[in-house]
Every structure is written in structure tokens, then in C-alpha cells.
Amino acid sequence: MKKRTMFPRWLRLWHWLNAVLFAVLIVTGFSLHFAGSGSVGVGFRISVLVHNVLGVGLVVAFVGYLVAMVITGHWRQYLPRRTILGDSVKQVRFYVFGILRGEHHPFVAVPERRFNPVQQLAYVFAVFVLIPAQIVTGLLLLFPDLAPEQVLGLGGVWPMALGHSIVAYASCAFLFVHLYLALTVGEPHTGVASMLLGDRVPPPPPPATTPKAARAERA
Amino acid sequence: MGPMGTERNHPSTTSSSRSRASRASRRRAAALPAALLGAALALSAGRAAAQPDASACLSCHGEQDAVREDPGERKASVYVDQQGLAESEHREMVCGDCHARSFAVDPHPPARRADCRDCHVVNETREGGVAFKDIAEDFEQSVHAQKSAEFRCVHCHDAHTLQLPTTRARLFEHNKVCLHCHADEARFQKLVDKAPPDLDEAHAWLPNRDLHWQTVRCLDCHTGYDAPLASHLILPKEEAVKNCEACHAETPTQLLRRYRDRGDGDVDKLGFLNARLIDDAYVIGATRNGLLDALMIIVIGGAGGGIAGHGLLRFLFHKAFRRRVVHAGGHPS
Structure with missing residues (x-):
């Protein structure tokens, strides 16, 4: 039988490209925001250049991701399930208590639905709110002539900078939590190795595609 | 400021001198051949210098197209901005305080221009603590004085419209002062025997170069920073500030210089620098x-x-x- 992979090659490529872009943009971004404060980061001039180039790189990668998402139908991963609220409560309960007692994950990842409900909410927010907000504010900082002349009677650029900083903080927090969960709480087939090598996932028998059935299968 | 403490004579203007300086005669004057000019010079020799008040002079010099044409030289504007004059620090003065020569003939010969230091003696201090002594010392070390023996105060400071740099608008007028010569090859070469450096190319290293040009004074990077905050020490281009963190930092020394002249109420509320920056712009690294x-x-x-x-x-x-x-x-x- 044909085996499927949790993370197709294009997705893995985008993920690691994004990871590198995020890391360098965060370092250079902090170097710019805290420029001249002793030993923080790399020099201003290098940071400006690298941040601008990789920022545009992030935009290109993100547009590519959107296109690939539509072509492959991957966008359905972001469609919230009908029972998202109740399921999220279960998932949060797992993160807070169940995980401490060594319980199994309440929602098993399958290629058609890799995200657990909390992941789904978090990634919808990250992909459709955080990254676009960062791209828009970043481009307006890169081309300040396009920014509104004035906002609330003050210069039009500083609200962009404010927004860019706040989204950057949120992205950092997201990245920390993402790393923690991926490295220490990852299910089989969703860990770092799978994201790197694209582990083959045996296709589950047809009835086991619902979380409930998947749980029964594992038990 | 009030440095003009010298005694002055302000002879009253006669109606005939007013009529002599009429618009019609100015138009004629612009076209007069050099021979007539020479004759006028000769005629006026030995006669007591008449010093008309500003309104008489401005009846010609207040016209935007007022020019002087000397043979072999390009037309030179002799226009004086009346509004600027009325608002200038020198508004109390009359033309004759600086320009002395006979004005009895029409057109009058080029008027002698006083040296600024005739009034602004080098020991004088003004309110705010800038000593003209320091300015003179800075100037002597500046690339302007080093490269050109002809360089005078008036090449940058138009005595007719001179204002203290207290408002934002004034700050950005500063770059026009520099570009007056640095973007005009003919004018530049009146003082130095070489072509002015290509400004576009010299500043190509700046990210967002045009934005920098709109918001930063040339002086901010091209002057020395010795106390007491005088900015007359124009540095050779090799010594200009090229360190981004001079402005883009929590304590940006360069930015602090730029705003040194401004003192107003928001400072205590917002902190000195933030009050300035919020007014003007977001500066990466400095707007904290x-x-x-x-x-x-x-x-x-x-x-x-x-x-x-x-x-x-x-x-x-x-x-x-x-x-x-x-x-x-x-x-x-």
C-alpha cells in the first residue's frame, strides 16, 4: 500500500526556510531596535541590510506558501473543525494536567488533519494574522513613503514600527512555545525528525480517521 | 540677540532719492552699459554718501527679478526678501549700516558690504551662550576656511533674512543653505577651483538616502561636536559621521545636537528626546x-x-x- 508522509517535501522546505528567516530576522530586528545599547546584536548597518533582504525573502516565501497551500489543498488543514471549542478545552486540559500524568495525546495527528485543535487555532492566528501583519508593517517601514503621512496627528511611520515590534514579540513567544512543544511533546511522526526527513506514515484503516476512532485504535 | 550696539546715522530719505530708485529706472539700470556705470562711479566720487532707508532701497531691491549685470560676469541677483527682512534678526537695522557707498547716482555702484565681525566682535556672547569667539575659532578650522580664502559668513548666513535656528522649519532650511553652493557648480567654483563632489554618489551608502535628506541636516553629520555646541566646524568629507549608531541609539549624540536649539514645554512630560522625536519621526533605535x-x-x-x-x-x-x-x-x- 502506498505510504503517505505527514509533511510533504514542499512543506518541509518552506518550514525550514521560514525557520532560518525567522531566526535571522529576530536577531537583526533586535539589533536594530536596541541599536547602540552596548553588546546587543550585530552592527546597525549590517542589520539593516540583512533585515531588509531577508524580510523581502520572507514575503516571497509566504506568498509561495499561500500558492502551494491552494494548489495542494493544504489550506484545509486550517479549516476549524466544528467541535473546535470543546476539543480545544480537551487539548488544553491535556497540556495542563494530562501531560503530567503521562496520558496519551487526545487528538492523534494524521496527514489529513495534522493540527490538534489548539494548534489549529494557534496556526490560523500565526499564518493569517501575525505573518501578514508583520509583512504589511515591515513593508511600510521599508518603503516609508507609502506609509500614511500622519496617524492621529503624529508621524505616520511610528505606528508601523510599534505594530512591527509588538508582532515581533508575539512571534518570538510563538517560536519559543513551538520549539518547546515540538522538541519535548511531539507525537510520533510530528517531531523534528519527521519535519526534516518526512517520515512515512502508514495509512490508517479507513474508520480510524476520526479522533475518537484513532484513540480506540491506539488503546 | 542685541549685538548691534554701535551708534548709527540714519539720514532721512529725500523724495528725490525715492524717485531715483523707482522701478522704471531700475529696469533701465539693468540694461545700462558698463561705460555708464564707470561714469557714474566717477561722478559720485567725492560726494558724501547718502544712506537711504530700507523702503527706498527695497523699491528696487524688493523686486524678485532685480539683478546686477557686470560685463563679463553672469547676472547676479540683488533681490532682498522683504518679508524675510521684516522677520529677520537684523530687522532693526537700515541698509546703510552694512552697505556704504554713494547712492546718489543711478544705478549706484556695487555697495560695500560690511564684514559681520565689524559688529559681531569675537568676544561677544549672546543669550544661550554661543560665543562668537568660538564660532570664529571653529570657522578657522573648518574645511570652508581651509579650502577657500574667500569664504565669509554671508556665504551661508544671509544677513537679510537671518533668524536664530529655533523652529523646525528653520532646521530644514539649513540644507538649502549648503545646497546653494554644493548643488550649483558655478557658485561652488567661485570659492574653490574644483567641481563639487557628487552628492548622490557620496551619500549612496545611506539606507533610505532620500528620507535621510528630508529629515537630517547636512550639519548633523558634517560638523564637529566640540563645546559649546557650535556647528561652524565643517569637517572634511572623510571625517563626516558614518556611524549609524550616532543617531540610531538610545542616547544618540548626533540627534541631541540637532535638537539642542529647541526648548519648549513637552520636555519634562515626555523626556527631552522623546518629545522631539514624537514630533518629527520614528527613528529606529532612538525612539524608545x-x-x-x-x-x-x-x-x-x-x-x-x-x-x-x-x-x-x-x-x-x-x-x-x-x-x-x-x-x-x-x-x-
């Missing part, structure tokens, strides 16, 4: 907001702290769970 940085600690620190706490709990529970299982003679799953 305490709330924003606190938010960073809350968001990123909160995430890090939460992860650490969760990890620790998992570790402790894992140990306890293991102990319990081992105690019961089984194996942890």
Missing part, C-alpha cells in the same frame, strides 16, 4: 517607549517563564510517577 519594552518583557518573558514552569512540572511529575510505578513493582509506560 518604556511601555513597548515592558510589553516585550511580559510577552517574551511570559512565554519563556511559562515554558520553564511547565517543563519543571513535567519533570517533577515524571519522577514522582516513575517512583510510584517502580514502588509497585511495575514499569512506567
Whole structure:
């Protein structure tokens, strides 16, 4: 039988490209925001250049991701399930208590639905709110002539900078939590190795595609 | 400021001198051949210098197209901005205070121009503490004085419209002063025997170069910074500031210089620099907001702290769970 992979090659490529872009943009971004404060980061001039180039790189990668998402139908991963609220409560309960007692994950990842409900909410927010907000504010900082002349009677650029900083903080927090969960709480087939090598996932028998059935299968 | 403490004579203007300086005669004057000019010079020699008041002079010199044409030289504007004059620091003065020569003939010969230092003696200090002595010393060391023996105060400071640099608008007028010569090859070469450097090329290294040009004074990077904050020490281009962190930093020395002239109420409320920057622009690295940085600690620190706490709990529970299982003679799953 044909085996499927949790993370197709294009997705893995985008993920690691994004990871590198995020890391360098965060370092250079902090170097710019805290420029001249002793030993923080790399020099201003290098940071400006690298941040601008990789920022545009992030935009290109993100547009590519959107296109690939539509072509492959991957966008359905972001469609919230009908029972998202109740399921999220279960998932949060797992993160807070169940995980401490060594319980199994309440929602098993399958290629058609890799995200657990909390992941789904978090990634919808990250992909459709955080990254676009960062791209828009970043481009307006890169081309300040396009920014509104004035906002609330003050210069039009500083609200962009404010927004860019706040989204950057949120992205950092997201990245920390993402790393923690991926490295220490990852299910089989969703860990770092799978994201790197694209582990083959045996296709589950047809009835086991619902979380409930998947749980029964594992038990 | 009030440095013009010398006694002056202000002879009253006669109606005939007014009529002589009429617009019609100015038009004629512009076209007069050099021979007539010479004759006028000769005629006026020995006659007592008449010093008309500003309104008489401005009846010609207040016209925007007032020019002087000397043979072999290009037309030189002799226009004086009336509005600028009325608002200038020199508004109390009359033309004759600086320009002395006979004005009895029409057109009058080029008027002698006083040296600024005739009034602004080098020991004089003005309110705010800038000493003309320091200015003179700075100037002598500046690239302007070093490269050109002809260079005078008036090449940068138009005595007719001179104002103290107290308002934002004035700050940005500064670059026009520099570009007056640096963007005009003919004017530049009146003082130095070479072509002016290509400004586009020389500033190509600046990210967002045009934005820098709109918001930063040439002087901010091209002058020395010795006390007392005088900016007459124009540096050779090799010594201009090229360090981004001079402005883009929490304590940007260059920016502080730029705003040194401004003193107004917001300062105590917002902090000196923030009050200035909020007015003008966002400057990466220099516009610091305490709330924003606190938010960073809350968001990123909160995430890090939460992860650490969760990890620790998992570790402790894992140990306890293991102990319990081992105690019961089984194996942890």
C-alpha cells in the first residue's frame, strides 16, 4: 500500500526556510531596535541590510506558501473543525494536567488533519494574522513613503514600527512555545525528525480517521 | 540677540532719492552699459554718501527679478526678501549700516558690504551662550576656511533674512543653505577651483538616502561636536559621521545636537528626546517607549517563564510517577 508522509517535501522546505528567516530576522530586528545599547546584536548597518533582504525573502516565501497551500489543498488543514471549542478545552486540559500524568495525546495527528485543535487555532492566528501583519508593517517601514503621512496627528511611520515590534514579540513567544512543544511533546511522526526527513506514515484503516476512532485504535 | 550696539546715522530719505530708485529706472539700470556705470562711479566720487532707508532701497531691491549685470560676469541677483527682512534678526537695522557707498547716482555702484565681525566682535556672547569667539575659532578650522580664502559668513548666513535656528522649519532650511553652493557648480567654483563632489554618489551608502535628506541636516553629520555646541566646524568629507549608531541609539549624540536649539514645554512630560522625536519621526533605535519594552518583557518573558514552569512540572511529575510505578513493582509506560 502506498505510504503517505505527514509533511510533504514542499512543506518541509518552506518550514525550514521560514525557520532560518525567522531566526535571522529576530536577531537583526533586535539589533536594530536596541541599536547602540552596548553588546546587543550585530552592527546597525549590517542589520539593516540583512533585515531588509531577508524580510523581502520572507514575503516571497509566504506568498509561495499561500500558492502551494491552494494548489495542494493544504489550506484545509486550517479549516476549524466544528467541535473546535470543546476539543480545544480537551487539548488544553491535556497540556495542563494530562501531560503530567503521562496520558496519551487526545487528538492523534494524521496527514489529513495534522493540527490538534489548539494548534489549529494557534496556526490560523500565526499564518493569517501575525505573518501578514508583520509583512504589511515591515513593508511600510521599508518603503516609508507609502506609509500614511500622519496617524492621529503624529508621524505616520511610528505606528508601523510599534505594530512591527509588538508582532515581533508575539512571534518570538510563538517560536519559543513551538520549539518547546515540538522538541519535548511531539507525537510520533510530528517531531523534528519527521519535519526534516518526512517520515512515512502508514495509512490508517479507513474508520480510524476520526479522533475518537484513532484513540480506540491506539488503546 | 542685541549685538548691534554701535551708534548709527540714519539720514532721512529725500523724495528725490525715492524717485531715483523707482522701478522704471531700475529696469533701465539693468540694461545700462558698463561705460555708464564707470561714469557714474566717477561722478559720485567725492560726494558724501547718502544712506537711504530700507523702503527706498527695497523699491528696487524688493523686486524678485532685480539683478546686477557686470560685463563679463553672469547676472547676479540683488533681490532682498522683504518679508524675510521684516522677520529677520537684523530687522532693526537700515541698509546703510552694512552697505556704504554713494547712492546718489543711478544705478549706484556695487555697495560695500560690511564684514559681520565689524559688529559681531569675537568676544561677544549672546543669550544661550554661543560665543562668537568660538564660532570664529571653529570657522578657522573648518574645511570652508581651509579650502577657500574667500569664504565669509554671508556665504551661508544671509544677513537679510537671518533668524536664530529655533523652529523646525528653520532646521530644514539649513540644507538649502549648503545646497546653494554644493548643488550649483558655478557658485561652488567661485570659492574653490574644483567641481563639487557628487552628492548622490557620496551619500549612496545611506539606507533610505532620500528620507535621510528630508529629515537630517547636512550639519548633523558634517560638523564637529566640540563645546559649546557650535556647528561652524565643517569637517572634511572623510571625517563626516558614518556611524549609524550616532543617531540610531538610545542616547544618540548626533540627534541631541540637532535638537539642542529647541526648548519648549513637552520636555519634562515626555523626556527631552522623546518629545522631539514624537514630533518629527520614528527613528529606529532612538525612539524608545518604556511601555513597548515592558510589553516585550511580559510577552517574551511570559512565554519563556511559562515554558520553564511547565517543563519543571513535567519533570517533577515524571519522577514522582516513575517512583510510584517502580514502588509497585511495575514499569512506567
